[in-house]
Amino acid sequence: xxxxxxxxxxxxxxxxxxxxxxxxxxxxxxxxxxxxxxxxxxxxxxxxxxxxxxxxxxxxxxxxxxxxxxxxxxxxxxxxxxxxxxxxxxxxxxxxxxxxxxxxxxxxxxxxxxxxxxxxxxxxxxxxxxxxxxxxxxxxxxxxxxxxxxxxxxxxxxxxxxxxxxxxxxxxxxxxxxxxxxxxxxxxxxxxxxxxxxxxxxxxxxxxxxxxxxxxxxxxxxxxxxxxxxxxxxxxxxxxxxxxxxxxxxxxxxxxxxxxxxxxxxxxxxxxxxxxxxxxxxxxxxxxxxxxxxxxxxxxxxxxx
Amino acid sequence: xxxxxxxxxxxxxxxxxxxxxxxxxxxxxxxxxxxxxxxxxxxxxxxxxxxxxxxxxxxxxxxxxxxxxxxxxxxxxxxxxxxxxxxxxxxxxxxxxxxxxxxxxxxxxxxxxxxxxxxxxxxxxxxxxxxxxxxxxxxxxxxxxxxxxxxxxxxxxxxxxxxxxxxxxxxxxxxxxxxxxxxxxxxxxxxxxxxxxxxxxxxxxxxxxxxxxxxxxxxxxxxxxxxxxxxxxxxxxxxxxxxxxxxxxxxxxxxxxxxxxxxxxxxxxxxxxxxxxxxxxxxxxxxxxxxxxxxxxxxxxxxxx
Numbered sequence: 331x332x333x334x335x336x337x338x339x340x341x342x343x344x345x346x347x348x349x350x351x352x353x354x355x356x357x358x359x360x361x362x363x364x365x366x367x368x369x370x371x372x373x374x375x376x377x378x379x380x381x382x383x384x385x386x387x388x389x390x391x392x393x394x395x396x397x398x399x400x401x402x403x404x405x406x407x408x409x410x411x412x413x414x415x416x417x418x419x420x421x422x423x424x425x426x427x428x429x430x431x432x433x434x435x436x437x438x439x440x441x442x443x444x445x446x447x448x449x450x451x452x453x454x455x456x457x458x459x460x461x462x463x464x465x466x467x468x469x470x471x472x473x474x475x476x477x478x479x480x481x482x483x484x485x486x487x488x489x490x491x492x493x494x495x496x497x498x499x500x501x502x503x504x505x506x507x508x509x510x511x512x513x514x515x516x517x518x519x520x521x522x523x524x525x526x527x528x529x530x531x532x533x534x535x536x537x538x539x540x541x542x543x544x545x546x547x548x549x550x551x552x553x554x555x556x557x558x559x560x561x562x563x564x565x566x567x568x569x570x571x572x573x574x575x576x577x578x579x580x581x582x583x584x585x586x587x588x589x590x591x592x593x594x595x596x597x598x599x600x601x602x603x604x605x606x607x608x609x610x611x612x613x614x615x616x617x618x619x620x621x622x623x624x625x626x627x628x629x630x631x632x633x634x635x
Numbered sequence: 636x637x638x639x640x641x642x643x644x645x646x647x648x649x650x651x652x653x654x655x656x657x658x659x660x661x662x663x664x665x666x667x668x669x670x671x672x673x674x675x676x677x678x679x680x681x682x683x684x685x686x687x688x689x690x691x692x693x694x695x696x697x698x699x700x701x702x703x704x705x706x707x708x709x710x711x712x713x714x715x716x717x718x719x720x721x722x723x724x725x726x727x728x729x730x731x732x733x734x735x736x737x738x739x740x741x742x743x744x745x746x747x748x749x750x751x752x753x754x755x756x757x758x759x760x761x762x763x764x765x766x767x768x769x770x771x772x773x774x775x776x777x778x779x780x781x782x783x784x785x786x787x788x789x790x791x792x793x794x795x796x797x798x799x800x801x802x803x804x805x806x807x808x809x810x811x812x813x814x815x816x817x818x819x820x821x822x823x824x825x826x827x828x829x830x831x832x833x834x835x836x837x838x839x840x841x842x843x844x845x846x847x848x849x850x851x852x853x854x855x856x857x858x859x860x861x862x863x864x865x866x867x868x869x870x871x872x873x874x875x876x877x878x879x880x881x882x883x884x885x886x887x888x889x890x891x892x893x894x895x896x897x898x899x900x901x902x903x904x905x906x907x908x909x910x911x912x913x914x915x916x917x918x919x920x921x922x923x924x925x926x927x928x929x930x931x932x933x934x935x936x937x938x939x940x
Contacts, residue, residue, distance in 0.1 A: 350721055382745040383719040386691040414688040415911040416655055438912045440687040442747050442780025446912035454912055475747025606720035607743045607751035607759055 334519040335405060335432065335465075335495070336539040336559070337370035338552040341378040343545060343589045344392060345599040350606075352388055356599040358399045360545065363598045363633050365403050367549045370540070372400060373434060375409040377473060378544055378586045383605040390424070397428045405431030407467065413438045415454045419461045426462045432495065433458065434467040439474040448482050459490040465519065467495035470506070480506060484513035495520035497542055504532035511537045526581040526588075527551050531570050534558045546580060546589040547573070547628035576622040584619055587611050589630075592623050597634020639824040640710060640737065640770075640800070641844040641864070642675035643857040646683040648850060648894045649697060650904040655911075657693055661904040663704045665850065668903045668938050670708050672854045675845070677705060678739060680714040682778060683849055683891045688910040695729070702733045710736030712772065718743045720759050724766045731767045737800065738763065739772040744779040753787050764795040770824060772800035775811070785811060789819035800825035802847050808834050809841040816842045831893075832856050833886040836875050839863045851885060851894040852878070852933035881927040889924055892916050894935075897928050902939020 342364060345356030364372050374396045375381045375389055384392070393408055400406045408430040410421035415438070422433045435458065437451040446454060458466055468486065470478050478500075486493045487510075496518060498506050507521050515521075515537075523533040524542040530551070533541070539559065543551050550573050558566035580588040590602035591611065604610065611619070623631055647669060650661030669677050679701045680686045680694055689697070698713055705711045713735040715726035720743070727738045740763065742756040751759060763771055773791065775783045783805075791798045792815075801823060803811050812826050820826075820842075828838040829847040835856070838846070844864065848856050855878050863871035885893040895907035896916065909915065916924070928936055 382749065385719075385722060413912070417690060439746055441744055441778040443778055444687065447914075450912035450914065457911075473746040473748055606762075607718070607755035609752075609755065 339371040340545040341376040344379045346603040371405040373407040407432040411436040437476045471499040487514040487517040497522040499524040504536040508536040528581040596631040644676035645850040646681040651908040676710040678712040712737040716741040742781045776804040792819040792822040802827040804829040809837040813841040831886040901936040
């Protein structure tokens with residue numbers, strides 16, 4: 331990539347058939363729908379994609395299908411997180427070979443307590459940095475249980491040329507983004523947030539240039555970023571106020587089941603199945619979700635019609 | 636199995652070559668050494684086996700090699716933990732087909748925060764229980780971050796016929812073992828502990844009949860269990876006092892690197908490599924380990940001679 335990625339870079343859900351098998355054609359339709367949503371990039375195999383419920387083989391399959399089917403219409407970011415450094419390097423190389431625009435990864439973590447030292451985290455990212463020629467996005471998410479200090483993030487930004495995107499999803503993300511930009515802003519191509527954009531306004535105030543939402547309604551969230559970055563702060567604020575009820579319901583009540591429910595309702599995918607031990611939403615939660623989505627006339631709800 | 640497993644059922648380390656590749660012949664030598672140590676069973680792919688640093692393919696390979704090479708000389712317990720219930724079921728079936736005597740699993744967990752509800756945990760074990768005809772050992776370890784209440788464990792013991800072994804490794808394991816035995820003792824074939832036997836004496840007092848240590852020196856720890864169970868409490872206590880310094884150093888200073896260091900020193904395996912981001916021990920820690928191991932004249936130190 332010659333130009334820095336910015337704007338909206340949502341996570342694609344991983345569709346399953348009702349029996350739990352990966353829905354390969356559904357994955358292609360998800361990609362098509364996201365292209366129609368006007369996203370700036372697509373991220374696959376993230377936590378919102380149920381990456382923790384996939385086999386290694388399924389990860390490889392989904393990577394191949396997604397990159398082949400996106401076919402350069404939109405950049406694809408491949409999540410490669412794993413505890414073992416060499417495996418992360420292998421996944422990074424495979425993603426680059428298949429045409430990924432970027433890889434995203436968390437620091438090494440396993441369970442509630444297994445982590446690397448700060449130096450081990452640095453080496454983990456360094457190994458990937460040295461193995462590929464595309465950018466790396468650091469995912470700083472509470473799920474890992476790893477505290478990434480601003481000092482460590484800034485060191486990675488400064489010393490590792492490819493480590494140039496940072497998705498900050500921890501509590502008080504805006505303050506961390508601001509501190510990181512102050513410490514190493516000239517080495518950062520993309521200060522991003524995530525979490526379904528539930529902290530987006532404050533993160534834009536702090537200097538974020540992009541957001542990794544879900545794929546549920548990026549066409550509505552994208553203008554918040556573009557208007558803000560164009561200096562139209564009132565328009566950005568208005569759009570944020572319109573979107574927030576649905577963002578809130580997704581982030582606090584539904585999690586990764588939200589996009590699947592909306593995509594199934596709109597005919598993008600055939601099933602909103604999530605793998606056990608995840609469970610379906612209650613009817614109450616789902617009804618509210620779809621009502622809020624209809625209020626906003628989200629594209630995915632009419633995509634399959 | 637017709638008879639309940641008891642005694643010492645250590646975890647086999649996963650040997651790697653110095654370049655990080657799985658050492659297949661080393662795995663066979665580990666099994667041979669453990670047979671010579673007189674273990675009552677061998678557990679593979681546990682956390683002490685660096686299971687969180689293996690690919691799915693390597694897990695399958697190590698399962699096949701270990702079961703083929705053990706060849707019935709000693710029962711083999713295969714660890715099958717994963718967040719996705721269907722994958723755990725698949726691994727359980729494969730292990731049984733290949734000749735495993737038992738499977739061991741943790742409740743579903745991912746990272747610092749992703750867990751199932753208590754009912755989800757029950758269903759996770761139930762799915763495995765219903766799919767196979769060999770016993771299941773519940774591993775109750777802090778690494779999962781999941782709190783398994785005595786009520787839930789007792790319910791699993793009562794309602795799931797194959798779920799009959801419980802390895803309790805959480806803080807105050809002895810009290811939990813005692814409470815579990817009181818609640819559902821008649822449904823439990825094996826109340827065990829783990830953690831390199833660092834709580835063994837108290838756990839035996841609480842009713843444990845077996846311990847899942849490492850493979851570093853089970854021939855010395857086993858008599859603690861057998862003497863205790865034979866009613867020779869003084870002999871058990873004496874042997875425990877002899878073993879505790881090495882157990883302590885392993886558990887608190889070395890972790891899974893201990894067995895590899897001793898096995899390499901004794902010629903069982905060619906390398907004590909651990910996969911990044913794990914790091915080698917300091918020379919200081921290693922020197923003390925080998926000194927304590929020599930003091931006890933552990934079998935593995937002379938096995939390859």
